[in-house]
Structure formats: structure tokens, C-alpha cells
Ligand SMILES: Cc1cc2nc3c(=O)[nH]c(=O)nc-3n(C[C@H](O)[C@H](O)[C@H](O)COP(=O)(O)OP(=O)(O)OC[C@H]3O[C@@H](n4cnc5c(N)ncnc54)[C@H](O)[C@@H]3O)c2cc1C
């Protein structure tokens with residue numbers, strides 16, 4: 001079946017929903033949200049803990065509550081949502097129109113012919129194979145997200161004696177969740193000398209429950225034939241190489257991996273969208289438009305967010321821009337100078353005030369973040385402490401824009417640097 | 421129960437023999453100790469259909485390899501098994517290695533391998549741009565290919581089952597008593613008798629032979645480790661790329677798999693007992709050597725690692741009726757190139773067994789074909805449309821990474837040899853085999869298995885006993901303190 005719409009939103013998680021709402025509110029009509037799952041809300045549906053929405057709604061909500069507010073808004077606007085429908089392929093034609101090909105039990109093969117696409121497919125977790133932990137391959141090794149789903153949505157215990165590798169937020173949240181369910185969470189191991197989770201999660205999830213956090217430590221071997229029987233852990237040196245003398249056997253029946261998230265961009269590649277190797281997501285302008293005109297990206301598919309409120313902000317930008325018809329990809333690149341790990345957006349047109357989001361490569365203290373154009377400083381902002389887990393914001397106001405626009409933009413180079 | 425023929429072992433050898441025997445009016449049973457087929461060497465190997473220039477001329481290996489290789493394309497077509505005729509390249513990095521290629525070339529000709537060719541550096545580069553610029557040349561074998569080894573094994577067994585062979589899983593042979601007209605066999609589930617016993621027990625073939633009071637078959641176990649990369653990297657190389665064996669060992673291979681991933685391995689390490697763990701030194705070794713053949717091999721992009729055990733007995737396969745117990749047919753020491761050879765071995769072993777059953781006749785209704793669940797990922801949009809029209813479950817994607825639908829999973833669970841485990845589903849339709857390794861689809865696959873098998877969700881296992889995914893329900897279902 002072929003349908004014509006103006007804009008297709010791929011993914012009905014918080015990003016897709018916020019983008020669809022913003023698109024509608026900015027006067028856009030004829031938008032459809034395509035969601036693979038049976039339900040809207042994305043990964044938030046399994047995040048039943050609270051702490052969502054402090055920025056966006058100024059109140060503390062659980063994941064499903066946060067998602068529901070957006071679902072309600074979508075329903076209020078009667079924005080059509082095709083659930084249980086997965087986008088498998090996308091094509092762009094010479095005239096700039098696009099086709100989005102989906103598979104659904106209701107329609108079979110469904111093709112949307114459209115002008116704009118908003119990518120909001122979210123991310124997936126890194127798994128054991130990605131980090132190459134040697135040893136046997138027994139049952140009892142779960143990604144933290146899978147364990148979260150088993151516990152929160154299916155009501156099942158993944159195991160009882162638990163080691164968690166990786167101190168990302170999902171790992172921390174799951175440490176507390178398993179502890180509350182009566183499991184013995186023996187430790188959370190983290191390869192880096194600092195946690196990759198939010199400070200509030202370290203306190204609330206680990207410290208409050210007396211769960212030890214072992215920094216600069218990793219799992220070097222997995223034991224057990226059928227079910228996991230134990231893991232060998234070891235401290236790592238400054239090059240992240242395990243130190244043999246520190247090897248230690250820890251009996252356990254469950255290993256949860258919380259070792260990073262990867263934006264899910266296999267679909268984006270069908271349109272040959274330019275990707276940022278650091279974020280794993282598309283390169284975008286301040287309007288979240290990708291290198292393919294009329295294709296926008298927001299949420300975890302663009303870069304991994306630590307809090308969903310930022311996802312909503314970002315998706316609103318994308319939805320609004322799509323409603324305005326999109327802008328051609330802005331031409332001035334923004335260079336992230338190490339230890340600035342990346343920026344979003346990576347390019348900008350300097351037509352309106354906007355925010356540069358950035359992350360550091362490692363924890364930084366008492367420094368200044370500096371925005372330069374062709375080596376000339378435009379903006380400086382001091383900070384006390386910046387950690388990789390927390391996304392940072394830098395506001396580019398009309399005043400800064402005036403300075404920036406004073407340069408010949410066609411060969412200008414903007415960079416974001418840190419001075420310590 | 422009384423059978424004409426009992427096959428011990430559900431690897432590719434046992435399954436191929438079962439299929440060959442299923443043509444005849446005989447009662448045949450295949451026993452496999454594990455909960456699924458292809459859990460031994462047949463499930464963890466390189467998946468290469470070798471051309472056959474490697475084995476010594478005149479050996480069983482040479483004969484069965486070349487014949488088996490020629491059988492593969494048509495057989496995989498009949499059985500609906502992923503197979504690609506990629507051709508192979510063996511790279512040489514020195515003058516000595518180039519000379520060795522000459523030797524292998526001549527050996528190949530002697531073995532009857534068709535169309536072998538020695539390529540110089542220039543033509544190698546043209547054929548395989550990803551091969552190392554340091555290679556001086558390569559031996560090109562156009563008949564080589566890649567196959568999914570576990571799907572091959574499963575397909576052979578399913579086809580045998582459809583044609584009347586009884587396939588019994590999770591049942592191990594524990595004792596064998598020779599009798600005048602055959603054997604009485606004790607298993608973990610009971611006792612049965614058979615006029616002829618076929619020993620395809622892989623790493624345990626020596627043990628089976630001993631149990632039956634037949635000759636000693638010395639066995640050496642060697643572990644081979646692999647790294648499997650994302651589908652994204654499946655196009656890095658177009659051919660199977662070997663390294664020329666030398667004093668330092670056989671080298672490792674880099675190859676696209678039949679299903680489009682990139683595979684790197686194997687290492688080779690002698691073991692005292694079966695152990696399929698992967699190791700850091702093993703993984704480092706294959707990466708280092710793989711990089712030599714293919715410098716573009718990235719450090720990232722791996723999605724899993726695994727290891728298989730080669731069961732080696734001397735320098736050749738051990739195939740034929742036992743000298744001491746002639747009603748026991750040995751198919752032992754089936755190491756490399758056993759996967760390639762299996763279909764050819766099966767034909768001969770079938771003839772050996774038939775010698776005991778002069779009354780056996782060909783079944784008029786024997787079905788040579790077997791259909792796998794349709795592959796939605798590979799299907800065209802028209803085919804997908806047709807599948808959904810037939811059954812809307814083919815429109816419900818369960819595994820996002822490999823585009824596997826509920827229809828495929830249900831179909832696999834309703835096959836002639838159903839295996840109600842997460843890994844069983846994975847091997848049959850690839851749900852959970854992709855880049856997220858089941859992180860997203862496991863709960864849904866569990867639900868489908870529970871429904872199809874009529875078991876509670878908590879009882880769903882990854883593989884054999886003791887591998888339940890869930891360890892019971894939450895302590896206070898519905899009312900916890902979060
Ligand atoms: C396991 C896990 C746990 C998390 N826990 C927390 C937490 O505790 N706190 C927190 O603040 N953040 C958490 N996050 C991050 C949180 O997910 C994000 O902030 C937010 O959900 C991202 O929204 P999104 O819409 O970009 O992605 P998602 O919520 O992942 O939504 C993407 C949606 O797109 C759909 N989709 C993808 N591809 C297709 C396709 N081809 N066709 C159709 N539909 C498609 C998916 O089914 C999904 O519903 C977690 C993330 C993960 C992966």
C-alpha cells in the first residue's frame with residue numbers, strides 16, 4: 001500500500017513523539033509516527049524509576065509517566081501513529097521526495113511517500129562481543145536493558161548473585177533495582193577511573209544501598225558451563241590493560257553489562273547520511289537537519305543523552321524545523337577540540353540563536369570553555385566541574401551571532417575548546 | 421525399541437548420514453546428547469566449503485573433500501541452506517610461500533580440484549582489493565564457498581525426519597552391549613537395540629568405540645577460536661582468504677559468512693578436555709594474524725566470539741566398519757574438512773550400512789527437498805507482501821537487527837525437529853544473532869517459545885538444562901517497593 005504524507009517520524013519514543021508534537025504545533029500538518037513496538041513511549045516504558053522530567057515538566061516523574069504525557073499530547077492532536085510497524089528502508093528521489101518502506105501485520109508492505117523524514121530510532125546497548133570478554137558463553141549474562149525489561153515488564157528475576165560491569169546510568173539503576181528485589185549485588189565494576197553515570201545515580205543507587213563501586217576494574221574472564229558461575233575481575237593500569245597480579249575470582253550467577261549505548265543508525269545509512277564517528281549519529285545543523293536535505297534526526301539516534309528532558313528539547317527543534325520546510329544544511333563546521341569530545345550540532349548556519357551541546361572526554365575541573373571562530377575567541381564560559389556523563393550547554397545569543405557573522409562564513413572554522 | 425540403524429551424534433556427519441539413509445525402507449534413529457543439533461564441532465567452525473587442494477592425494481580426506489565440495493551448491497539449494505560460492509584465495513607473503521602455493525596447486529590438480537589458478541600480486545589485488553598489499557600472490561580456488569554449518573546440519577536432520585528418521589535430542593548413549601545381531605544400547609532415557617550402529621560422536625567417537633568393545637581410536641582435541649563481526653563489515657572481503665601454512669602454523673582466515681557477517685579465526689590449541697571458552701591470547705592471536713591478510717580489519721565491530729573443538733585422529737578420517745565389531749560403522753576423526761566432506765561421506769557410509777540390509781528398498785515417496793522458514797530480510801518487497809498476505813505474523817518484526825518476524829520464529833518452532841530454546845530459535849532463523857545479540861528481542865522470543873511449547877515463561881531456556889533465562893518470578897509480583 002502506498003500513502004502520501006508530508007512528514008514521517010521514524011520511532012515513537014520520547015524523541016519521535018516530541019518531534020511530531022512540535023511539528024504540529026508549528027503549523028505542520030500531515031505527519032505520521034511509525035513505531036515498531038506495539039506501544040508508543042520507546043525505552044521509557046521500562047524505566048519505571050523516577051527522576052524524569054525535572055527540567056521539562058519541573059516535577060519528578062517515572063519513565064512511563066513522562067512518556068504518557070507526550071502520548072496524551074499526540075492523541076489530543078490526533079496525530080496518526082502506526083504502531084507494530086517497522087521501517088526497513090528509505091529512498092530519496094531526484095526531486096527530493098522520499099519513500100519510507102515499512103512492514104506491518106496490518107498493511108503488509110507499506111510505503112510512505114513524503115517530503116520530510118524525522119529520524120528518532122533511539123539507541124541499543126553494547127554487548128559482550130563488542131567489548132570482547134573472553135571465557136565461556138553460559139546463560140546469566142544480560143545487557144542491563146534486557147535485565148531491566150525482564151524485571152520491570154515481565155516480572156522475572158534474572159538472577160540472585162549479581163556483578164555489574166559498567167557504571168553507566170542503566171547499570172546503576174539496575175543495581176538498585178536488583179538490590180530492592182532481594183538480589184545480592186556484589187559490586188559494580190568500571191573500567192575508567194571515574195563513573196560514566198550521573199552523580200545523583202551514584203549516590204542514590206549505589207551509596208545508599210552500600211553497593212561497592214570498583215573503579216579502574218574490569219571483568220577479564222567469564223566462567224561457568226550452563227549457568228554463569230563466576231567472573232574474574234582485575235584492576236587495570238592507566239592504559240586500561242588488566243594487571244595480572246590483581247586478578248580476583250568473584251562467584252556470581254548473573255553479570256549485567258552496562259557498557260555503553262550505540263545510536264541505531266543502520267536505517268540512516270540507507271539514505272547515505274553523513275555520520276559523525278564520535279557520536280555514532282548523523283552530522284546535523286542547529287535545526288537537526290542531516291546532510292540529506294529534509295531529513296532530520298533527534299534523540300538517542302543522534303547522540304546518546306543522559307536525561308530524557310534534553311531529548312524532548314532537541315526533538316522540538318527538529319519538529320519545528322521540519323514544519324518550516326527545513327533549511328539547507330548550514331555550512332560552517334563546528335570543530336570539537338579535545339578534550340571536548342563532541343558537539344551537537346556539528347554544523348551551523350548562524351541564522352538564529354541556538355545552543356551547542358557538548359561532552360568532555362574525561363572529567364575536567366576549574367576550566368573555561370571557549371568558542372572561537374578562525375582562532376578568534378567569541379565566547380568564554382567558566383565551569384567548576386564537567387563530567388562526561390553530563391551533557392553541557394553553551395548558549396549562542398544574538399550578540400555572539402553578530403560577532404560570528406562578521407567573518408567570511410564560506411571558509412570560516414568554528415571551534416569549541418577547553419582551557420584549564 | 422528395536423531399530424535397524426542407530427546413528428550416534430547429531431553433528432553434520434550424523435545428520436548427512438541420516439538423510440542418506442532416509443531414502444530407504446529402514447527404521448533409522450539419530451540420537452543426540454545435547455538439546456539441539458550441531459552443538460559440537462558442526463556448530464562452531466569456519467563454515468568453509470574447501471576446494472580440496474590441502475589433503476594428501478589418495479587420502480580419504482582428499483576424496484571426500486573434492487566430492488563434497490562439488491555436491492554443496494545443489495544440496496544447499498535443495499535444502500534451502502545459506503551457501504555462497506565465494507571462491508578462496510590463499511595468500512603468500514614470501515618466496516618460500518609462493519613455492520608452497522605451487523606445491524598445493526599441483527596437489528590440487530592431483531586431487532581433481534577444478535580450475536585452480538595461481539595469481540600474481542597484480543591480479544590478486546584486482547580480485548580482492550582488501551587483501552594485504554604485502555602479499556606476493558595467491559592460490560585461487562573458484563569452487564570454494566561458505567555455508568552456514570549449523571543450518572546445514574539442521575536442514576539435513578529435518579529432511580531426514582520428514583522422510584521418516586526418528587531424531588531424538590537430549591538423549592545420550594551411556595552404554596553399548598554387542599549382541600549377535602547388533603547392539604543393545606543404553607541411553608539417558610532408556611534402552612534400545614539396533615542391528616547397525618553408526619558412530620558419529622565427534623569428540624566422543626573414541627569413547628563410543630570403546631563402549632562397544634571395538635578398537636581404540638586415539639583422539640586429540642584442538643580448540644579453534646573465532647571473532648564474528650557485524651554485518652556492516654561483511655563486505656570487507658569478497659573471498660575466503662587463507663594464509664599459506666608454514667612452520668609457524670596454518671595461519672588464520674578472514675571470510676564473509678554465508679549470512680553476510682565477517683568471520684575471523686581459528687586459533688589452534690591442544691586441549692586435555694572439551695572446552696569451548698574463548699581466551700584473551702586466542703582472540704589477540706587471531707586479530708594479529710587476520711590483520712596481516714587484511715590490514716583494513718578494524719579493531720571494533722566485533723559482535724561475538726566463539727570456539728570449536730577439532731577432534732583429530734591421526735592424519736586422516738577414520739571411516740568404515742570396525743574390524744572387531746563389524747556392525748559398528750566408525751565415522752570418527754572427522755576434523756577439517758569434515759563439514760565439506762559430510763555429504764560425500766554420507767553416501768559411502770549409507771552403502772556400507774545397506775550391506776547389512778539386502779531387503780532395503782528405495783522409498784517411492786522420498787522427498788529430497790526441505791524448505792527453511794522464509795527469510796524476510798533477504799526477501800523482495802513483493803515476496804514480503806505475499807508472505808504477510810498469507811500470514812500477518814510475517815509482518816511482525818521481532819528481531820530488529822536481523823529483520824526476523826514472528827512468522828519465521830513460529831515456523832521454526834513447528835519444524836520436524838523443533839527445539840524450544842532461545843539458541844535453537846537463533847540458529848534456525850537468526851533472531852538474536854545480530855548486533856544487539858538478543859538484548860531487545862529475547863523477552864518476545866521467550867513468549868513465543870512458551871506459547872508454542874506450552875511451558876511457563878520462567879521455564880524457557882537459552883540452551884540445555886540449567887540455562888533458564890529467568891531465575892523465577894519477582895519476590896512480590898505486582899507490589900514492589902519502587
Ligand atoms: C535500556 C535503556 C535504559 C535507559 N534508562 C534510562 C533512564 O533510566 N533514565 C534516563 O534518563 N534515560 C534512560 N535511557 C535513555 C533514554 O532512553 C533516552 O533518554 C530516551 O528514551 C531516548 O528517546 P528516543 O526517543 O531517542 O529513543 P527510544 O526511547 O529508544 O525510542 C526509539 C523508538 O524508535 C522505535 N524504532 C526504532 N527503529 C525503528 C524503525 N526502523 N521503525 C519503527 N520504529 C523504530 C523504537 O521501537 C523505539 O520505540 C535509557 C536507554 C536505554 C537504551
Ligand SMILES: Cc1cc2nc3c(=O)[nH]c(=O)nc-3n(C[C@H](O)[C@H](O)[C@H](O)COP(=O)(O)OP(=O)(O)OC[C@H]3O[C@@H](n4cnc5c(N)ncnc54)[C@H](O)[C@@H]3O)c2cc1C
Pocket residue numbers: 428429430431432433434451452453454457458459460461462463464465466467468469470591592593594620621622623624643644645686728729730731754755756757758759760761
Ligand atoms: C575450529 C574448527 C574449524 C573447522 N573449519 C572447517 C571448515 O571450514 N570446513 C570444513 O569442511 N570443516 C571444518 N571443520 C571440521 C568440521 O567442523 C567437522 O569435521 C564436523 O563438524 C564434524 O562433524 P561431526 O558430526 O563428525 O562431529 P560433531 O559436530 O562434533 O558432532 C558430534 C555429535 O555427537 C554428539 N555426541 C557425543 N557423544 C554422544 C553420546 N554419547 N550420545 C549421543 N550423542 C553424542 C555430540 O553432542 C555432537 O553433537 C572445522 C572444525 C573446527 C573445530
